[in-house]
Amino acid sequence: MRFVPKFLLSAMAPAHFPGTAKTYDAPEVAFLGRSNVGKSSLINALLGSKEAKVSSTPGRTRAINFFALHEGTTQKFSQRPSLIFADLPGYGYAKISKSISAEWPTFIEPYLNERDQLALCVCLVDTNIPPQANDTQLITALRQMQRPHVVVGTKADRLGGNQLTKSIAALKKAHGEDRIIPVSSKTEDGMKALWAEIVSLVQ
Template identity: 35%
Template sequence: MKEEIIITQGKYIASAVRADQYPEGDLPEVVFIGRSNVGKSSLINSLSRVGGLARVSGTPGKTQTINFYELSAKIPSIEERRSFFLVDLPGYGYAKTGQANRKVWAKFIEEYLLKSPRLQFVCQLIDIRHDPMKSDIEMFNWLVENNLPVLIIATKADKLSKNAVQKQVKQIKKVLGVPDLDVLPYSSVKSEGRSDLLDVISTVLVE
């Protein structure tokens, strides 16, 4: 049986709206992006196993900063522990946010994604209960066009039966137009998909 990567610590580090506010150092970064209310905060809490590390809000569009969380991991076959940042980006596609605000967010999110030298890959979260929306498709295409490695995480998988999950995963691939795309179903409630996501993260930490 394969040994699992173990998260030994998780802590909030910083919130930023400009590059000079990003944490210093060279820790690798795994980025989370998705529509408002797709479950980013719940996934971060599930992954870190630190309750309340990321604040879960009932108000869509609440996260307006780039939030950095530092996690430490014990990886099988490696003696010293490895640390990395989980980076939580503001949710996109929330209509009630003013257009001027949206433009400002879009600019600093784009700048971060294109210029961070530590970024390893982007986890784009999509609610498994629905087909990808226009903003999801636009974001996915933008990431691909800019050569950013992207893993699609289909959140809220506990809301569907196993058959429905498989069906929706195929549908997400079809809508995004990439039949061989990696799509990882995830349930923050049941921690399903957690070990798979940690496996992906551990490969970039070991490289």
């Protein structure tokens, strides 16, 4: 399946979220994780483009950035997108508060709690560091909201086979997950598995 990505808008309040017009009416996939975990890089690797802006400065993304995915080619694609990706601000860098809901701007919680179009949350965790409590908090919150989610372990190319296996096992145990998909935006390992997961869960 081939998609043509198109930047839609940046939102910093619920009133700014995409509406329900034909050009916006599609299932949304949200990407969440700690600052500098590689959300924008992962989105670009999935799309085969550079639509999502990548910054080496943690906490640079301060809005929800929405991208429409149209099936087809740049010459011709349907007006209605097949999917919409939402790149959410990171957490854990500017320690404003102990809780995720207070740490993020107030528009994040309404998006996760109330957004009817939100079909799947992709939670990114770093395979190169020990499991983080605020990642566990996010994943637990999504379970409580009954939001479908999948957890991916980023930067997997930096670890050897045995190291990666141990890291994934530790992340599974800490976050209470049966499956975590190791991915690398650099080598594109895991992208096919993640795409398959996104398509199956959204459908």
